[in-house]
Amino acid sequence: MTKSLKDIRLFLFDMDGTLYIGDRLFPFTKELLRTIRDIGGRYLFVTNNSAKSVKDYVTKLGRLGIDAAEEDFMTSSQATAFYLAGHHRGDRLYVCGTNSLKDELRREGFEVTEDIENTDCIVMGNDTELTFKKLYDISKLLLTREDIPYIATNPDYVCPTEFGSVPDCGSVCDMLYNVSKRRPLVIGKPEALMAKLAMEKTGYTESETAVIGDRIYTDIKSGINAGCTTILVMSGETTADILEASPDKPDFVMEDAGELLRILREEL
DSSP states (O other): OOOOSTTOOEEEEOOBTTTEETTEEOTTHHHHHHHHHHTTOEEEEEEOOTTSOHHHHHHHHHHTTOOOOGGGEEEHHHHHHHHHHHHOTTOEEEEESOHHHHHHHHHTTOEEOOOGGGOSEEEEOOOTTOOHHHHHHHHHHHHHOTTSOEEESOOOSEEEETTEEEEOHHHHHHHHHHHHOOOOEEOSTTSSHHHHHHHHHHTOOGGGEEEEESOIIIIIHHHHHHTOEEEEETTSSOOHHHHHHOSOOOSEEESSHHHHHHHHHTTO
16 A cells, blocks of 8 residues: 555545444444544544435434534535535525425525426435335426436435345436436536545544545445545455455455554554
């Protein structure tokens, strides 16, 4: 490995599969976050899961025993709102997503509509309240309006739970592709935007930033695209076979983020 962790001061953590699974906090997580502060570093929680708002995540982490503030997060919902504000300001949005995602977009000044006759743009998220009617409406829009903008918060196929995985935004987009042959523009990881926004927010550079996560095709790929150091943890979705088959290789592979804690302790 040619890269080193000694200059890293901004740690961009994926959450589910990296710091916890479902509602089970990994035993090393609290001390890891505390140690980053102790060495003068900063961390942000960067998640592709658009089903929850930042307030939802603050509450969830608080329930798990982690004291987090809203400024400690960068979500795909926030990044999507940022992108839409720059490219589709004033558009009426048909949102396949939770109320948390819709509220995030409304806060940015967008009108969210269920009227497909008065829709300017489709936004796909991790919709935990997905219905066939939504799929029907989006299919109709994609098939009858070939030029309608089609945006997805994230490409993840599955969302991990304590009992396994459930379908995520990418799986639903694949289903719609089978109908329409259209792929959405993806905003979240593996695109570089979230990492770049996090660096802009904190003032750190690529050489000072590490992206840590359990998925190669989202977490690690986003770090590569943003020019950051990448750390793959094997505590979530990725298996040894997946890692071997992937053309995208992380700078570091760790059993879990507890290994990162052991490395950082050496700096104290």
